[in-house]
Every structure is written in C-alpha cells, then in structure tokens.
Amino acid sequence: MNPTPHRRGRRAALLATLALAAGALLAPGQAARADVAPAVDLVVAKDGSGTHTTVQAAVNAVPAGNSSLVTITVRPGTYRETVQIPSNKPNIRLVGSGGSPSQVTIVYNNSAGTTRPDGTTYGTSGSATFMADANDFQARNLTIANDFDEVAHANQAGHQAVALRTRADRIRLExxxxxxxxxxxxxxxxxxxxxxxxxxxxxxxxGNVDFIFGRATAVITNSVIEVTRRPDGSSGGYVMAPSTAPQFNGFLVTNSTITGSVTDRTFYLGRPWHAGGDASLDPQGIVRNTQLSAAVRTTPWTDMSGFSWRDDRFAEYRNTGAGSGAGGSDRPQLTDAQAGSYTQASWLGDWTP
Structure with a gap:
C-alpha cells in the first residue's frame, strides 16, 4: 500500500533532519556512510509517535564513533526489552520524559541461569536488562529493572539477575x-x-543480595539504597560487594539513606568480592554521612568466599540513624583527616560531571 501524502511528507521531513545532522557530524570532505544513521536527538514512543518504538532501535541509529552528545528521549511506558549501548557508541544521554522515573520503565527477566537461544546460559553479566558499555553515557528520570521470578524458577541454578550493567568510564546516573x-x-x-x-x-x-557490586570507581550520593526482602519473604543480605583492583578507588556512598521494610539487624553493608578468587584484588567500600536504618547489622561488614573483609578497605564516617554505631575493631571509622580524601572530587579525579 502506498503511503498517504501526509505520511510521505512526514517521512521526507524526518529524512531531511537526519541528513542535516549527518552533515554537521562529518569532517570536511567526508562522505556520509549509507549504512549508518546519523546521530540526532531521537524519540522513543511505544505508540509510534516518535522516531523509534524501542530503546534499542534508537541506540542502533547512533553511528559508531559518535563524538557529540545524542539525546534519546523515552516517552512514558513500559519497554520490555534488553538494551546494549556498545563500547563504540559514546556520548549518549537517555532521558525519560515522564513526571517521575517510574513512568518510564525498561525491564526484562533474564538471569544468570537463563538459557540463551544457542543453549548456553547468560551468566551474571550477560543477564543485564540494560548494558552501558560506552564512555560518557548518561541516564536520567527513568527506571531500569530486572523482574526475574526466583520463586517460579526455584530449581534453576543461577538466580543472579542484573538490571543495569555499566562497563565504561564517566557514567552518570541521575x-x-x-x-x-x-x-x-x-x-x-x-x-x-x-x-x-x-x-x-x-x-x-x-535489592537484597550483593545488589551493588563490581570493580568500578563509583560515587553514590544523595540517593536511597533500599534493602528488600528476598522472594521467599525472608530478610537478610548484603548491600555492596566491591571487587576493586588495588590501584583504584572502589565504592563511596555519601549523603544518602540506607533503609527498607525488613527485619532489624539483618543486612550487612558489604563484603569483599575477590572475583575469580583473585587474591590480588583489594575491594573497597566506604559509607559516610549516611542515614542507616535499623536494617543494618551492628557488625556491618562480613567475609566472602574465604576472604576476610579486614584485609581489604571497608570503613564508615559520621553515619547516623538506628543502624549506625560507635567505631571499633568490628566497625572501623575514618578519622577526620582521612575523611578529607574520601570525597566525590577525589574519587572522580579529573572528571567533573
């Protein structure tokens, strides 16, 4: 069926916009590649009113090696899909256009033990609903979730189910x-x-088990870390499982709140993840100037897979709330002098988001 004049006009206008944007991105004398859509501001809408109906389709429209900021606006709705921003597509900003983050949701339900079409399993990292593998990625005003049903798959091995994976530098989540x-x-x-x-x-x-984990240098600030009951209704778990290399900083939680509707004294702040049994790693987790609810244990750090948290870098500083406590051998505290080096600026170095 031939398109109506209205549709032909709309399509022509969009192509003209894409062509102009492509020219702006090309170096003098460089011809546009016919197989790659130019980088422009894109709109995702389930009802077809945007430039794309899925988030991944919009990401695919950004050319490899893009050097200028591209904004992908996502209109309200639930987008059941997996999304990957490949490492060769930097400078993407993903923004939900709803009135709150809950109005735009990207969700899927893969787990570490879920079987791929080729018969292998996804593994923990591959289970992610959203994979941000390119530098200078930003996400704002939206929800990224993994709703894998652990109860329905109780007999399946590998219940780790990642919502968001970052694997690049200068990532901002706001x-x-x-x-x-x-x-x-x-x-x-x-x-x-x-x-x-x-x-x-x-x-x-x-989350409830090791739900903030990995080897990145990360600052979590002015945020809420919500501990939840496990799918079987039990209460208990671990907030952080850093696997930091010794030459880098690990996780810094500051000016935030750790809370949740769980049984008192059932959650550890963290434990050291020596990924692959690598004894040379030096996991780091710092929680400072943060409100701790009674969910937090009085001895907030614990061992993992035979590695003692005492051999790595875990400490608190001036936390408050029912879950906070006095310093001691089981609850190390930074001194005022040390705390001056445990800040967002020192953590992020020459990057000022």
Missing part, C-alpha cells in the same frame, strides 16, 4: 530507579586494569 533482587547494579570496568568511573545521584537502588 534520578533513576534501578530495581532487582540479587546482583541488581553491576558497576564494572572494561577490564581489571582499566578505570571506570560512575556517579549515581538523586536515585534509588533496590
């Missing part, structure tokens, strides 16, 4: 909700010897 159960937010790097910095601000992170 006013987002990241929601899952086990292994919700994987803050990672391209490899062990590469720094990957992440700033999470004004956001909510939900």
């Amino acid at each position: 006013n987002v909700i990241v929601s899952g159960d086990q292994d919700t937010l994987l803050l990672d790097t391209a490899n062990r010897d590469t720094r990957g910095r992440v700033l999470v601000t004004g956001s909510t992170i939900r």
